Amino acid sequence: MTEPSGFLFPRSPEGRASLIPPPPWYYAATAATIEYRTNPDNVRALLPEQLALDEDDPGLVAMVFTDVQSCSEGGEELLDPIRSQYGEALLAVKARYRGVLYTRIAYVWVTRDFSLGRGIHMGYPKKIGSVHMTRPFPYGRAPRVEPGGRFGASLAAADHRLAEARFTLREQVDRGPSVTSRPLLHSRLLRSIEIGGADSLDELVVHSEVELESGRPWAADAELRLFESPVDELAALSVDEIVGAYYQQGASRWEGGILLSAQLSAERPAGP
16 A cells, blocks of 8 residues: 655645645746835844844845746646746845855745745745736736836735835846845744644755846836734834835746754653
8 A cells, every 4th residue: 555645735645635746846936126224123033043133234124026937847837827826925134144144034925825835845934915916018008117117016914905015117237136135044943733842843944046047127216115914013124214126037946955953852752
């Protein structure tokens, strides 16, 4: 008799019921990013003890809205778009670990469960939300990707609007956002099944990203508003000063990461 199989849950006789297929995973996305400064204490409050602030610009963070299309190695999801397309919105910060500067995703909302499942494996702190972005088209009243093109983006979760942004494209530039340009440093976490038990999984990992390609970014003028919510804390990262905004398309391939540290819970006798 064969065991149920699958990369993640649920495992099944043929493995097709798994929430996600095994890596590698391929992504193509349009990203609209606003970099802004907030009080560095707001960033420090999001970081575990072993991570430090970026001393050069400790309050610089990025709010990113993305329209994503993804697939696994065979690419069959691209012909069944509900399995490949989703929206994503995230708040990225900078953090140092042992002197190296990384990008860390503090909050992230996605619109599909398969993206949430990949987050469980990769260490993204993903939640389900509602994300919308204006899409460009070469006809009609839709905006073009050209100087003066105007785009909007919004994020909501649990029936509460969390963020809204507007972008007006200016010109193409050679460099895009700085906050999201570093390797990703994430935490893979899982609580113990025992009441009061230590974390069963507590890993600090860096993502290995390959085959990254992108077009030249567009610099933009932008507005960003954050809203209070009873179930989310994004508004605590208040917008003190907008530093820059960008609109860019790109693609990447993800297959794995590097384990930097792991804290294992102490061994305890098995329960009754």
